Amino acid sequence: MRMSQAAEDSWIGHFRGLERLDREVQETLVARSRYVSVPAGTVVFGPGKSPENLLLLLEGTVRVQQTSESGREIVLYRVHAGESCVLTTACLLAYENHAAEGVAETDVKAVMIPRTVFDELVARSESFRTFVFSAYARRITDLFHVIDEIAFQRMDVRLAQKLIELSRGADTVKATHAVLATELGTAREVISRQLQEFQRRGWVEQSRGTIRLTDRAALEGLGQDG
Amino acid sequence: MRMSQAAEDSWIGHFRGLERLDREVQETLVARSRYVSVPAGTVVFGPGKSPENLLLLLEGTVRVQQTSESGREIVLYRVHAGESCVLTTACLLAYENHAAEGVAETDVKAVMIPRTVFDELVARSESFRTFVFSAYARRITDLFHVIDEIAFQRMDVRLAQKLIELSRGADTVKATHAVLATELGTAREVISRQLQEFQRRGWVEQSRGTIRLTDRAALEGLGQDG
DNA sequence: ACCGGTCGGTGACATTGTTACCGAAACCGT
DNA sequence: ACGGTTTCGGTAACAATGTCACCGACCGGT
Numbered sequence: 001m002r003m004s005q006a007a008e009d010s011w012i013g014h015f016r017g018l019e020r021l022d023r024e025v026q027e028t029l030v031a032r033s034r035y036v037s038v039p040a041g042t043v044v045f046g047p048g049k050s051p052e053n054l055l056l057l058l059e060g061t062v063r064v065q066q067t068s069e070s071g072r073e074i075v076l077y078r079v080h081a082g083e084s085c086v087l088t089t090a091c092l093l094a095y096e097n098h099a100a101e102g103v104a105e106t107d108v109k110a111v112m113i114p115r116t117v118f119d120e121l122v123a124r125s126e127s128f129r130t131f132v133f134s135a136y137a138r139r140i141t142d143l144f145h146v147i148d149e150i151a152f153q154r155m156d157v158r159l160a161q162k163l164i165e166l167s168r169g170a171d172t173v174k175a176t177h178a179v180l181a182t183e184l185g186t187a188r189e190v191i192s193r194q195l196q197e198f199q200r201r202g203w204v205e206q207s208r209g210t211i212r213l214t215d216r217a218a219l220e221g222l223g224q225d226g
Numbered sequence: 227m228r229m230s231q232a233a234e235d236s237w238i239g240h241f242r243g244l245e246r247l248d249r250e251v252q253e254t255l256v257a258r259s260r261y262v263s264v265p266a267g268t269v270v271f272g273p274g275k276s277p278e279n280l281l282l283l284l285e286g287t288v289r290v291q292q293t294s295e296s297g298r299e300i301v302l303y304r305v306h307a308g309e310s311c312v313l314t315t316a317c318l319l320a321y322e323n324h325a326a327e328g329v330a331e332t333d334v335k336a337v338m339i340p341r342t343v344f345d346e347l348v349a350r351s352e353s354f355r356t357f358v359f360s361a362y363a364r365r366i367t368d369l370f371h372v373i374d375e376i377a378f379q380r381m382d383v384r385l386a387q388k389l390i391e392l393s394r395g396a397d398t399v400k401a402t403h404a405v406l407a408t409e410l411g412t413a414r415e416v417i418s419r420q421l422q423e424f425q426r427r428g429w430v431e432q433s434r435g436t437i438r439l440t441d442r443a444a445l446e447g448l449g450q451d452g
Numbered sequence: 453a454c455c456g457g458t459c460g461g462t463g464a465c466a467t468t469g470t471t472a473c474c475g476a477a478a479c480c481g482t
Numbered sequence: 483a484c485g486g487t488t489t490c491g492g493t494a495a496c497a498a499t500g501t502c503a504c505c506g507a508c509c510g511g512t
Contacts, residue, residue: 066374068374068378069378072378076370076373089359090360099370099374100370119355123348123349123350123355126345129345129349133315134316136316140313140369143366143369143370144292144325144369146373147292147300147302147372147376148292148325150373150376150377151298151411152294152295152296152298152411154498154499155498155499176458176459177459178458185373187499187500189460189461189500189501192460192462193461193499195460206460208459208507208508380468381468382467402489402490403491404489404490412468412469413468413469413470414490414491415468415469415470415471415491415492418492418493421491432491434477434489435489435490
């Protein structure tokens with residue numbers, strides 16, 4: 001058995017972009033990080049909780065959302081398995097009053113990298129830097145996309161897209177109107193109205209807490225032609 | 227005359243966070259960067275133009291905005307003198323289709339740091355890393371703020387805030403209704419309506435291309451009590 | 453069965469976005 | 483100065499979205 005066995009078999013393989021790291025760097029990562037497992041619903045980071053760690057997700061998803069003063073919420077993006085919560089690395093060093101919070105949407109298994117180790121690796125490894133900045137780019141692109149949508153897209157188009165996204169290939173979406181409203185940063189009544197219209201057209205069927213997509217093609221088509 | 231004279235007298239002093247760099251690092255920065263001066267209106271970066279440099283602004287401001295498919299625009303944030311265009315560093319390595327573009331709003335003097343030097347300094351200097359990540363945090367916070375506003379704030383409040391921001395203490399704002407619409411990501415007609423209402427209340431006076439703020443207190447008060 | 457909380461429905465209304473115009477003011481070349 | 487062009491702002495009708503107040507149906511527990 002070679003010494004590097006541990007590193008090779010470790011969680012590193014979950015992350016495209018980390019595999020390319022030097023073996024030595026990989027070993028540092030594995031040795032100095034900590035495995036955590038949190039149940040669904042846990043607030044992973046948020047206002048007040050200064051996150052002293054970079055989180056790399058092995059399993060599950062984390063929903064990052066923002067709450068306005070008036071109490072309304074909007075989902076900014078999701079961090080999936082194989083991705084990292086890089087934005088916290090920036091937020092923790094400067095402006096602590098970032099109103100965004102991260103919530104474990106499912107049971108989550110992850111690896112925590114302490115800030116000091118993160119900093120050391122950014123210094124030591126070009127591949128790690130690429131990994132970090134790519135992750136940043138991904139998130140920032142997501143934010144641009146969110147801004148574009150809420151500023152310029154029609155509600156019906158956004159809802160249709162979101163339903164398809166949340167269905168993930170299945171034919172039903174388990175979500176209350178209120179949850180969908182949060183996803184899109186709008187009010188529950190607006191969602192109810194839109195879903196009624198979709199139902200009237202035969203695109204969906206509703207029951208308490210779930211929505212059946214009966215005409216996926218029509219929903220997808222909304223974006224194209226209008 | 228000491229060797230470090232050049233570094234000490236250089237543009238480094240414009241940037242809080244760079245002064246703390248080791249002298250050696252400062253000298254690298256000064257030696258390997260390039261001074262540029264561009265006239266107002268120049269597109270500094272944008273879709274298609276892969277920015278191979280980090281920009282540090284010495285004078286002027288750069289407006290970063292996004293254009294939707296439908297042609298409407300929204301201003302995301304501004305980069306002022308003493309700040310940097312860090313987001314481009316991320317965008318240039320990963321997703322090139324970022325729809326955001328940067329426009330010189332005034333004549334701009336800046337320093338360009340090539341990507342390779344940027345990378346080298348991130349590796350070498352802890353202070354430089356702090357500088358970079360702080361700049362990121364600042365921008366990301368700005369984006370969160372934009373999202374919060376367009377999703378949850380009333381138009382009149384946003385317009386009042388924007389007028390005050392653009393006045394910068396003066397009592398007139400030089401901007402067309404169309405420009406203000408772009409600032410807030412809305413339509414020109416909406417701005418015209420709101421300004422008429424402001425005028426009716428005696429808060430502003432309008433003439434072609436300029437708006438006089440005649441009751442700043444009232445405009446500021448809009449946010450507080452509603 | 454009762455109770456409290458969640459979920460969705462509804463109607464009236466306010467705000468914002470869209471469309472399609474219009475005339476006035478500034479700009480420009482001759 | 484003149485006429486043509488562009489930019490700027492105004493207007494009205496309408497569509498879409500957000501807000502408010504309320505309601506009954508359903509769900510879980512006891």
